[in-house]
Amino acid sequence: MDKNPVDKHQIVTSNSWASLRRHTDARIGLGRSGISQPTAPQLAFQQAHARARDAVHIPLDVKQLTSELMAAGLQGLLLHSQAEDRATYLQRPDKGRRLDADSASLLKQVRAQQPASDATIVIADGLSSTAVQRHAARVAAEVDQRLAAEGLTRSSVCIVQQGRVAVGDEVGELLDSRVVILLVGERPGLSSPDSLGIYYTYNPRVGLTDAARNCISNIRPAGISPQDAAERLLWLVRESLRRKLSGVELKDESGDAEALEGDGRRNFLLE
Numbered sequence: 001m002d003k004n005p006v007d008k009h010q011i012v013t014s015n016s017w018a019s020l021r022r023h024t025d026a027r028i029g030l031g032r033s034g035i036s037q038p039t040a041p042q043l044a045f046q047q048a049h050a051r052a053r054d055a056v057h058i059p060l061d062v063k064q065l066t067s068e069l070m071a072a073g074l075q076g077l078l079l080h081s082q083a084e085d086r087a088t089y090l091q092r093p094d095k096g097r098r099l100d101a102d103s104a105s106l107l108k109q110v111r112a113q114q115p116a117s118d119a120t121i122v123i124a125d126g127l128s129s130t131a132v133q134r135h136a137a138r139v140a141a142e143v144d145q146r147l148a149a150e151g152l153t154r155s156s157v158c159i160v161q162q163g164r165v166a167v168g169d170e171v172g173e174l175l176d177s178r179v180v181i182l183l184v185g186e187r188p189g190l191s192s193p194d195s196l197g198i199y200y201t202y203n204p205r206v207g208l209t210d211a212a213r214n215c216i217s218n219i220r221p222a223g224i225s226p227q228d229a230a231e232r233l234l235w236l237v238r239e240s241l242r243r244k245l246s247g248v249e250l251k252d253e254s255g256d257a258e259a260l261e262g263d264g265r266r267n268f269l270l271e
Contacts, residue, residue: 012038025191025222045190052188055130057086062159065123068137074121074144075156077110079103079171081124083162096164098206099171103160107174110156116176118152119237121183124163128185131196135219135226136183139196142230143181150234165199165213172204179237179246180204186217194220198229200236202246212247214240 011033018029030041037045066076080103083089083096099107121143123136140157147154158171165184172180179202186195196219201212214236219229235254240246 027190048190048193051130051193052190055128055185055188055193056090058129059086060125060129060132060161062161065133065137065159069140069157072137072141072144074137074140077106077156077158079106079158079160079163081160081162081164081167086162089162089164093164096162097166097170099160099167099174104170104174107158107171111175114155115153116178117155118178119147119181120155120158120168120172120175120177120179121181122158122160122163122168122171124160124165124167124182124184126164126184126197127187128193128195130188131185131194131220132183134194135196139183139198139219139226139229142226143198143233146230146234147237150237152237165210166206166208168199169201169204169208170206172201173206177204178202179240181233181237192218192220192222195223196220198233200233200240200246202240202244202250210247214246214250214252216252 012031013033015029015031018031021029027041027045031038033039062078066078069076080100081089081096082098082100083092084100089096121140123132123140125132144154155175155177160167160171163184165182168180168182179200182199182201184197184199186197188195195217198216198219200214200216201208216224216229216232218224219226232252232254236246236250236252240250243250
C-alpha cells in the first residue's frame with residue numbers, strides 16, 4: 001500500500017475565474033492538469049455533448065405527449081411536415097416548414113366541420129425532442145387556461161412531427177385562426193438540451209418571416225417557468241389583438257425586464 005498517496009487536488013491547478021461559476025452554467029474556471037483539462041470537466045463536457053445530440057436525434061414520443069395533453073384536458077391532432085425523416089429534416093429546412101399533403105388535407109376537413117377559432121396551439125419537435133417531451137404539455141395547458149380565461153376560442157392542439165417554426169403559419173392559415181402559438185424544441189446547448197421556445201404570430205399565413213413573430217425563449221427549470229412564459233404570452237396576445245399585429249412592431253413591455261433590473265442585485269462583474 002502506498003504510504004504517500006497522491007492528493008488529486010494537488011495535481012489540478014485552479015483557475016482564478018472559478019468563483020464566477022456560481023453565476024453561470026458556462027464552462028469557465030475549470031482549472032488544468034499540466035497542459036490539459038482535468039478529467040472530471042472533460043467527462044462532464046462529453047456527457048453534455050451526448051445529451052445535446054440525443055435531444056436532436058431521439059424521436060418524439062407522440063403517444064406519451066398526446067396522453068399528457070389529454071390528462072390536461074386538451075385534444076391532440078397529429079400532423080407531419082414534408083420532411084419524412086430526421087435526416088431530411090436536418091438537411092432540408094424548407095421541408096420542415098410546410099405540412100405534407102395528408103396533414104394539409106386533414107386540417108381542411110377539420111376547418112370545414114367546425115368554425116374558425118381565435119387561437120391554435122401548435123407543438124413541433126424542432127431541434128430538441130427532449131424539450132418538447134419534458135415541457136410542452138404543461139406549457140400548452142398553462143397557455144390554454146389563460147386563453148380560456150380571456151374568452152378566446154381554441155382549436156385542438158396540433159402536434160407536428162419534424163416541424164420547424166414556420167409550419168405553425170400554415171396550420172393557423174388552414175384553420176383560419178386569428179393567432180397561432182407554436183411551442184418548439186430549441187437548438188440544444190451544452191448546458192441547456194431541454195430549452196423550449198414559444199413563437200407567437202398574429203394573422204398566420206404561409207410566407208411570413210421571423211419579423212412577423214414574437215419569441216419567448218429558454219422555457220425550462222433553469223430558465224423561464226411555464227407560468228411566467230404563459231403570462232408573458234398572454235400580454236402579447238392581448239396587445240396583438242388590440243393592435244392587430246405581431247413581430248418586431250410588438251415589443252414585450254410586460255414589465256419583467258424592469259423588475260429584474262431593479263431587484264437590487266449587484267453586478268457579479270463588480271464583485
